[in-house]
Amino acid sequence: MAATASAVNVSERTPLLLIRPSSSSSSSSSSSSSSSSSPTPPPLQWSQIYIILLLQLCEPLTSQSIYPYINQLIRDLGVTRGDEHKVGFYAGLVESLFFLTEASTVLYWSRVSDRIGRKPVLLVGLAGLGVSTLGFGMARTFAGIVVSRCICGMLNGNIGVMKSVMGELTTPANRAEGFALMPVVWSAGATLGPLIGGGLSKPYDRIPLPFFRTHFWRDHPYFLPCAAVALCIAVAWGVTALFFKEEGGGGFGWMVWALVGVQLALCVLVDMAYGCIFMFITAAAPPHALGATNGLAQTAVSVARAVGPVTATSLFSVSLGWRYQYEYKHARARARGMSGLCGCCEGGGGGIEEWGAWVVGMLGANMVYVFVVVLSGVAVWVGGMLPDTLDEGPDGEDGVCGVGRVGVGEGEAEEGGKGEEA
Structure with a gap:
C-alpha cells in the first residue's frame, strides 16, 4: 500500500479530486487507443450484392411500366x-x-x-413475374x-426474400451500406419502368x-413494353440461377429435389390408376x-x-417412440459392458426379439414407410387378380353397363355381312 502511494506521490491527506484529471486523461487515452485499434468493417460481397440489386430492379420495372398506357388500355x-x-x-x-x-402472399413466400x-x-418469383408480364401484354379483355396482374403479385415474393438475403450477405458493421443501395435501385427501376x-x-x-x-x-399494341420487361426478368433469372450462391448452406440438395420430382411423377400415376378403379367398379356393378x-x-x-x-x-409417432426406446436400451447395454445385440431387449429375450428390436431401432420413424410399402404391395397383388380388359364378364358373357356393347355390335355387323354375301 505504501509502495503504491509513493509511486503516485499521494498520501492519506491528498484530496481525491486532484487525481481525477489524471484518471480522465488515462481513460481518454485508453479510449483513443481502443478506437484507433478497433477493427475496420469487412468489405461487402459485391458479386452477390449486384445480383440482389438486379433482382430489386425487376419489381419496379414490372409494377411501374404499365402506368403510361393503362388508361388508354382501359379505353x-x-x-x-x-x-x-x-x-x-x-x-x-x-x-x-399487383x-x-x-401483400397477401409475401409473408408465405418468406416463410x-x-x-x-x-x-x-x-x-x-422471377419466373412468375416474367410469365404474368407476357400474359398482361397478350390479354385482350x-x-x-x-388475372395476369394478380398472378404477377401472388408469385412475386422476392421483395421480402431479397431483404433477407441482403441481411445474410452483410454484417452489423457494413449492413447500413448494403441496405442503402436498395432504395437507390428501386428509384432507378421506377424511373426506367x-x-x-x-x-x-x-x-x-x-x-x-x-x-x-x-x-x-x-392487335397487341402493348405487348412490346411487356416483352422488354420480361426480357430483363429473364436475364436476371439466368444470372441468379448460374451465379447466385446461397449463404449459410440453406435449402436442400439436388438429390432431395430429384426425389420430389419422382414423387410428383408417381402421384400422376396414382391419379391415373384411381380413375381406372372406378371403371372396374362400374363394369362389375349390376345395372x-x-x-x-x-x-x-x-x-x-x-x-x-x-x-x-x-x-x-x-x-410415425409410435415408431419414433420405438426409436427412443431402442437408443435408451442400447445406452444401458453399453453402460453394462454389453456389446452387439445383447441387451437391446430389457429382459434379454431370444434372438428373434433382439433382431426385431434392432430393426425397429435402426429404422426409427421410417417404419411408417415400411408399412405403406407393404400395404402397397398387397394392393398390387389384389389388383393383379383383375381382368386385363373390360369387354367380357367373369363368366364369358358380355359386360354390363354398356362395356361390352361394342363387341356385340361388331358381331351383329359380321353376321349381317355374312347374310348379304349368302
Missing part, C-alpha cells in the same frame, strides 16, 4: 362502355391489384424461403389483365420498321344398383382419406 378494352369517368376507377384497380396480391432456401423462391412502357407502346403506329407492320402488333355400388366405393374412398393421415402420423 381500348371497352370495359367503361364509353364512360370516361370510370377510366380512373378501373385503371386504379388494375394498378393496385401490390394487394403481393417458405426459410424452409427450402432463398434461391428457389427467388427463381420462382379486362378479366385477362386482372415508365420510360419503357411509354416509349415502346403501340409499335405498329410509332415505329416505322417492317417487323412491326403486322396484324399481331396492331339396377349402379348408383349404390359407386356410392359404396366412394364411401370407402372417403373413409380411407379420413383415416389414412391419422394412421400415418400415429405410426
Whole structure:
C-alpha cells in the first residue's frame, strides 16, 4: 500500500479530486487507443450484392411500366362502355391489384424461403413475374389483365426474400451500406419502368420498321413494353440461377429435389390408376344398383382419406417412440459392458426379439414407410387378380353397363355381312 502511494506521490491527506484529471486523461487515452485499434468493417460481397440489386430492379420495372398506357388500355378494352369517368376507377384497380396480391402472399413466400432456401423462391418469383408480364401484354379483355396482374403479385415474393438475403450477405458493421443501395435501385427501376412502357407502346403506329407492320402488333399494341420487361426478368433469372450462391448452406440438395420430382411423377400415376378403379367398379356393378355400388366405393374412398393421415402420423409417432426406446436400451447395454445385440431387449429375450428390436431401432420413424410399402404391395397383388380388359364378364358373357356393347355390335355387323354375301 505504501509502495503504491509513493509511486503516485499521494498520501492519506491528498484530496481525491486532484487525481481525477489524471484518471480522465488515462481513460481518454485508453479510449483513443481502443478506437484507433478497433477493427475496420469487412468489405461487402459485391458479386452477390449486384445480383440482389438486379433482382430489386425487376419489381419496379414490372409494377411501374404499365402506368403510361393503362388508361388508354382501359379505353381500348371497352370495359367503361364509353364512360370516361370510370377510366380512373378501373385503371386504379388494375394498378393496385399487383401490390394487394403481393401483400397477401409475401409473408408465405418468406416463410417458405426459410424452409427450402432463398434461391428457389427467388427463381420462382422471377419466373412468375416474367410469365404474368407476357400474359398482361397478350390479354385482350379486362378479366385477362386482372388475372395476369394478380398472378404477377401472388408469385412475386422476392421483395421480402431479397431483404433477407441482403441481411445474410452483410454484417452489423457494413449492413447500413448494403441496405442503402436498395432504395437507390428501386428509384432507378421506377424511373426506367415508365420510360419503357411509354416509349415502346403501340409499335405498329410509332415505329416505322417492317417487323412491326403486322396484324399481331396492331392487335397487341402493348405487348412490346411487356416483352422488354420480361426480357430483363429473364436475364436476371439466368444470372441468379448460374451465379447466385446461397449463404449459410440453406435449402436442400439436388438429390432431395430429384426425389420430389419422382414423387410428383408417381402421384400422376396414382391419379391415373384411381380413375381406372372406378371403371372396374362400374363394369362389375349390376345395372339396377349402379348408383349404390359407386356410392359404396366412394364411401370407402372417403373413409380411407379420413383415416389414412391419422394412421400415418400415429405410426410415425409410435415408431419414433420405438426409436427412443431402442437408443435408451442400447445406452444401458453399453453402460453394462454389453456389446452387439445383447441387451437391446430389457429382459434379454431370444434372438428373434433382439433382431426385431434392432430393426425397429435402426429404422426409427421410417417404419411408417415400411408399412405403406407393404400395404402397397398387397394392393398390387389384389389388383393383379383383375381382368386385363373390360369387354367380357367373369363368366364369358358380355359386360354390363354398356362395356361390352361394342363387341356385340361388331358381331351383329359380321353376321349381317355374312347374310348379304349368302
